[in-house]
Amino acid sequence: MSVRVRFAPSPTGYLHVGGLRTALYNYLFAKHHGGKCILRIEDTDRTRLVENATEMLIDSLSWAGINFDEGPVQGGDCGPYIQSQRFDLYREYCNKLIDSGAAYYAFDNAEEIDAMRDRLQKAGLNPKYDRTTMKNHYTLGEEETKKLLAENVPHVVRLKVPMEEDIRFTDIIRGDVSINGREVDDQVLLKSDGFPTYHLANVIDDYSMKITHVIRGEEWLTSTPKHVLLYDAFGWERPQFAHLPLLLNKDKSKLSKRQGDVAVEDYRAKGYFKDTIVNFVALLGWNPTADREIYTLDELISSFSLEKVNKGGAVFDIQKLEWMNAQYLKALDPDYLAQEFMPMLEEAGINGISNEYAAKCITLFKERLHFLSELIPNARFLFENPTEFEEAYLEKHWKENTMDIVMPLVNILKNEEDYSHQNLHDKTKEYVESAGLKLKDVIHPLRLMITGRSVGAGMFETMEIVGREKCIQRYDYFIEKYGK
Template sequence: MMWKTWFTKEESKWPRWQLRDINKFKMTKQSSKIRTRFAPSPTGAPHVGNIRTALFVWLFARHNKGNFILRVEDTDQSRAEQGSIKSILEALNWLGLDIDEGIFKQGQEKGEHGPYTQSNRLKTYRDHAKKLVQAGHAFYCFCSQERLAVISELQKQEKKPPKYDGQCLNLKPEDVKKWLAEKRSAVIRMKVPQEGETSFKDTIKGNITVQNSTINYQVLLKSDGFPTYHLASVVDDYLMEISHVLRADEWIASTPKHVLLYQYFGWEPPEFIHLPIILGQDKSKLSKRHGAISILDYKKQGYLADAVVNFLALLGWNPKTNQEILSRDELIEQFDVSKINKNSPVFELQKLDWMNKQYIKEMSADKIRKALHDIDGLSDEALVFFNKQYRFDKALNLIKDRLEKLSDFEDSVRFLWDMPDYKADILVGKGLDKKQTKQNLEKALELIDRSDDLRQIFLDHCDKSNIKRGDMLWPLRVAITGMEHSPEVFASIEIIGKDESRERVEKAIEKVSFKMAQRPGLEKIQEKVLW
């Protein structure tokens, strides 16, 4: 870790009581063991962005044989949502991101550095905030919200960045003591030198330097006694011996404050690894309008955990090869933070669909059936039809190579037990008329009754009669499945059975016959009535 401090440059400009420990300043070092944490706020369902962060943290820990810790940062009580922690745990469990330490079940923790929920650590934060005040690195601020709002508005009008104006920075100690005794509302803010600069090294971004004059006098402890993220995360990361902090790069702007806090406490900072944020197709930050949903919604939609892990791992990280399908073991073995891209990745749902499709292709029928059961992916009707395993196996073989999500399975094969409804127009293939379509369907009805290999019987008929195979098979496929783009028709007939298949072809002939008998002026009216 590299930084430039104000201690040497600005020492003479600060009161001596603020600098009494400067000459004794030594960094307290942490353990050499890799310890990482995923520290979400319980403000809603876990989404793609924070779960991608969790995955990178987990992969980094596993690659380095370290510890993966789950900590809940719930200091902003106004935004906390009931059920969020349960959803976070469910998401991590579904994706197989096992937890070494911290919260591992609802209301249950493991590890020697607890509690792991910040709202249960308030005394720790208050004690550390008061230590900073006593050391001259923080101060009490009694400014009202109304005054702060006026300052903010003036800064906007003058096109200045928002920053506290230091009104309470040099209050007399006796006034502070008196006002605290009177129970006046107060916060604790960190002091920041207004000259010099603060630098730190980010593993991905490199060395980053900011002018101290641009750093705000950050609130550390709010008037309700709860800490802000800035104090709580620094204190917890140190006390929990976190060696590497992986988080979204939107926190880079706050890191100089954290570096100063580490210096004020005399602690060695962890290594910072800021991850590029995920963008939507329009290159703005990924949000719901881009189709981003809760990670658990992907589970409900029939995406496989291994496919989602593989997909998320490639959002901002690259193995530097052309390999796109990587097993969990391969990801752990190859995950190196030096291969994390500086540029933000773009979320492409089509890529996830393709990847999920590849994983489905490799699954056995038994595993797919179990996965469908886990997401309640089969209706009662489907369960009745598939009460015999061979039916399920044959239905799966029809569509397995084209199935992108497990949730699409039932809709793709519903025609097997549910007589399809469709408009007569789609029976007529390109280049055919209604008369030819009817003739081909009537011939198909005759051929279906044959007991031999139906596929070969139909192909032989096409060859002998000089009929294009597509002209013959198109109306048959629509009649059997009700779809223009459907699974293989002869395999479908085998599952449905010849009696049911014959009935469907007869229905198709009736549709075409009725269409042929229509008078042009009545076509639309009759279509509404019949179709």
Template sequence: MNKTNSQNTVRVRYAPSPTGDPHVGNIRTAIFTWLFAKNKSGKFVVRIEDTDQSRTVPGAVENILESLNWLSMDWDEGPNTDKPFGPYLQSKRLETYYIPFANQLLKNGKAYKCYCSPERLHEVREQRRAKKLDTSYDQKCRYLTPEQIKDIEETQTPSVIRFAMPLEGEWHLFDIIRGEVKFQNKVIDDFIIIKSDGFPTYHLANVIDDHSMEISHVIRAEEWLSSTPKHLAIYKALGWTPPEFAHLPIILAPDKSKLSKRHGTTSVLEYRKQGYLPKAIFVFLSLLGWSVDDKSEVLTIPEIIKGFSLERVSKSGAIFDIQKLNWLNGYFIRTVSDESLATTILEYWEKYPEMGIYPVPSLSQIIPIIPLIKERVKTLQDVKPLVNFFFSDDIQYNNEDLVQKGTDKETTKHALKTVVLNLSNIQQFNESNIETSLRLSAEEMELKPRQLLGSVRVALSGLEVSPPLFKSIEIIGREKSFERIDNAISKLE
């Protein structure tokens, strides 16, 4: 644990770069980090790593925080405050933190200025590639004399600052997930720590920030494992104790390749737009590479927090199974109360009007419909096609759809007239009486129930498969039901 953390408190950080909407791998890292903090009664810190100004996307920070809020992941420290270890945007820490420590490394001979032009660096890489060597920097500026440096400085040649990696030896890292990992210094480049624009690279900034923010555990994607010896070298050069590390396995597509946009949606906010519930996304991603007992597919968030440990995170990649996510989302839809689901649906339609019904129905209008569709939907996006006919009089269908197999146009027209006549005689227009009347109408017409009910279903909803018909007719009401059936009869004239 970082010795600057005098209380030995678990302090972890989620440190995304604002280069776009947060993808599922990025948010999975946030979830594991948040769970670890909650399990250890520690602190969860959100830090925005925006030192690469050329890749910063406007609105990305807001989308990152919105994603966390949507998933109900609270943070103890972050961009909304500067206390106690802020600012929590790296771009605001430049002069106070990064430049002083870079200068300290220069002074102590642990870093050096590099004046090589992009053209020379390209030439060096090509030469080394031709000789089948690695394409690392040839360390030319590492061995410049003070006189040579003075002469170059007088020409105002642009420069970067490179870290002087040890030329021999190796680093030993104990990774909480992967165990002991070794790195040979001789194969690690003298990497840049301050760019020509004066901003630090990730390597320097994250080490300084993790130390100054007293981060005890660094939980991040395995793609950063190969960079860890660079970070350990900086810690040693500055005389600091490094935190503990845990590198999470990548998320794989069903074809075992790394999950990417070519496999479909990767943005968490896009999943929200597609009608996934935050609890389903949270639980699904929590179980992507971690399990509490190798068999539980559905856990509550408190259960996940209680059982979470980095030691049970898999070393191998986890496959993103959209069918499992759909099943899990459907499960959470089925298990919430009707009123809660109705409220969620209305909020979804308000946020994404194109996915819903306009004007948006009231809560009292939508609640009675929920039991009819709850078992049929996997996402909130599935709701509109199933319920639109309750609120719209513009019922679209082909006339041929009214005529069921084994019947003809005249039989169908007569059957629908019989339905209206018999339903008119019902005193209490409820589900039970409607079912009795329609079944008697089928007997009267010598039709199979599915033939008559199929025609009525299309006339009322425009659908061949709809929510339960009898209750749907009750909700639509006597007057509207008759209007729609009369309209169907007119189409058959």
């Protein structure tokens, strides 16, 4: 049977990086096995609807390069792929559960449930639904239940969980897992608004969408017994389960908004490349060999296996993420980078820069940046003549005789037509040798004149890119300002 997996987020307004990893692992697994990866939107909680959330989710996912074979946008044979549009299906299946005795009607209101939980908690007992004392099919009887239903009294449908029986299932990542029925609540399956809860909808949809492997976060592990009970009650074959370890904050708690950025969109906005994010997140909790760090999507696909996924949670280490982005910055094609860079120029109010020129600047500077966005703050002089010069450097290194040393060179360079870095280097070297100086004696003052700064990329390469005309403007400006 061919592999079918799904990513089933609820539309909360953004894509969590943990969600991205879940989606990615589903995608990698599907592609590795030549199967299908499906997107399903789990919007059964009508109280938490967020405008445009689904669009944002899909946008982030497709930015990251995760494309689905079936889903709300592309459709498919098992649609619709949005749970709120599958409303009738759930009621229908739920009735089968009631007929077979696997589920039952309950009529308690919120206050009654709260009171029950209080009572149980105070008695030191597990605060789960007490089937034997509350208002439900078992305590009310057949007649009364029918009557209340006929009167349209608000009600829910609950799963009848066996009282004292181990519920077992096998997880690909964790092996055999067993939880006793006494720990499992009689979960609400159908809410009083007629919508299913996650647990019911999830099982029915996974079955009707022919999902073979359920790959999801570890937070679902303890509710898997409920799902297993449902598959069994319906007489359906259970899918294989794989519960992924959590992504953690620095303090090891579940990665959350309060301790930093969690939305994929945040990282995108900060200037991380999609390749970085995908590569990094893929290696959190899984590693093919650990002898290297950089993998293309295709390489991830070909080496992925669920068996190699770790069991323990992984801290999301921003420092390593930054390092990885720098790796991509160095490796990515300059023309592609130039395209990404153009909007940043615009935002900085710098106009009239060609893609070609931008690409040259990026090539010059990329190995000393972590983000493309750092180029302008670090090297604005590539786009505009500097008018400010580092005061600290001037005070510390600009000596009485510095101008005397540099002026002859400036005069030589002003008369040079050839501003290739090689020629600039040769001419400077000639001068330096004839004057009994070292290259570094003139390079730093030169750097200050041309860039206004004391640090930067190779000086002659920089001058070549800035060009003869602008270099001359800058010598003159500097001499006017500081020389005499």
